[in-house]
Amino acid sequence: MIYAVRHTTRYQYAEPVTLSTHRLRVTPRETPLQRLRRFALDVAPDLCDLTAERDSFGNAAHLLEIRESHESLVVEARSEVALTAPTPTLDRTPWEDVAAAVARPRGPEALDAAAFAFPSRFTGADDALEDYVRESFRPGRPMLDAARELTTRLNADLAYDPAATHAGTTAAEAFGLRAGVCQDFAHVFLACLRALGLPARYVSGYLLTRPPEGRPRLVGADASHAWASVWSPLAGWRDFDPTNDATPALEHVTCAWGRDYGDVGPIIGVVLGGGAHALSVEVDVAPLGAE
Known part of the structure; x- marks a missing residue:
């Protein structure tokens, strides 16, 4: 089965943020039962540094740094993945x-x-x-x-x-x-x-x-x-x-x-400034049919 996944996270800050650093884990993994066909990551404001990395568990991650003043942050990850059902197991190990x-x-x-x-x-x-x-x-x-x-x-x-x-x-x-x-x-x-x-x-x-x-x-x-x-x-x-x-x-x-x-955590980070903030998250998993 193939799915298109869109994950959008929005932060709206009450006051300007002068510096923010976030680690993003929104990239689907490659596993024996899951294949990543496509992936794209968009961030606003676009005046940012985005570095791809792997964490200690082998997860794909991105380090996001924004050094410009901003009052909102939008992160949108778009993926296309193909899933295979696990085979039944007869494992009876105590x-x-x-x-x-x-x-x-x-x-x-x-x-x-x-x-x-x-x-x-x-x-x-x-x-x-x-x-x-x-x-x-x-x-x-x-x-x-x-x-x-x-x-x-x-x-x-x-x-x-x-x-x-x-x-x-x-x-x-x-x-x-x-x-x-x-x-x-x-x-x-x-x-x-x-x-x-x-x-x-x-x-x-x-x-x-x-x-x-x-x-x-x-x-x-x-x-x-x-x-x-x-x-x-x-x-x-x-x-x-x-x-x-x-x-x-x-x-x-x-x-x-x-x-x-x-x-x-999908998005974990720290900000300098900002005051109170409002968070909204939208996720859409759309079936595209069998591979």
């Missing part, structure tokens, strides 16, 4: 064996996965989370089966509520509230697995949303999104979306991955 594989990694894949088996800034687990995850990860249970059940349980037990949390909410805090947004659902999922020494990474990207039956698809009404990916020696990395109780296939476009949101 979760304890996966934990052992990353505790003493042998080979580059296990070593890479081991970096995602530790708590991070947003994904520390408390006693409540550890008790919760063990209900799904019973002794000897296949890793991927347990992860799928955990996905369903979190979807049922946490309410999607944008007013409940903020960008700095931790997994333990969101779980205590039993509410949050996709970022929180992903962080709670990661905290659960990492509490058992299991490798799981945070994935940011885009989600195709479908309108109610009989309604037209609204341009700009799609969403930036977050989910999680877990690793097993036989199956490799497999994605799980607790916000939607789904195993991502052909409707999730991957931009970046890391330990948590702090590693992969």
Whole structure:
């Protein structure tokens, strides 16, 4: 399946900004299941320095620096990506064996996965989370089966509520509230697995949303999104979306991955001046048909 993706972010400042620096992660990744066909990035004001780079997780990023006075900032990323559905897996590796594989990694894949088996800034687990995850990860249970059940349980037990949390909410805090947004659902999922020494990474990207039956698809009404990916020696990395109780296939476009949101935020930066600001974001994921 091929998609055209447009992600537009607008900042309007109450006062002039004299200097701003931002790191952008809005370029879809190349993966075994995703091919980037086209990408373009436009910034206004255009009197800026834009430098392409790779971060420590291999994500494509851009460093944006604006040294001219400005009262607004618009960043528009346009992409065309081709997605391939993952093949079904028969991997029945017990979760304890996966934990052992990353505790003493042998080979580059296990070593890479081991970096995602530790708590991070947003994904520390408390006693409540550890008790919760063990209900799904019973002794000897296949890793991927347990992860799928955990996905369903979190979807049922946490309410999607944008007013409940903020960008700095931790997994333990969101779980205590039993509410949050996709970022929180992903962080709670990661905290659960990492509490058992299991490798799981945070994935940011885009989600195709479908309108109610009989309604037209609204341009700009799609969403930036977050989910999680877990690793097993036989199956490799497999994605799980607790916000939607789904195993991502052909409707999730991957931009970046890391330990948590702090590693992969689409636009993160600092400004000198500006005062208060208003932020608006529009995302459009348009299906173009099969490749």
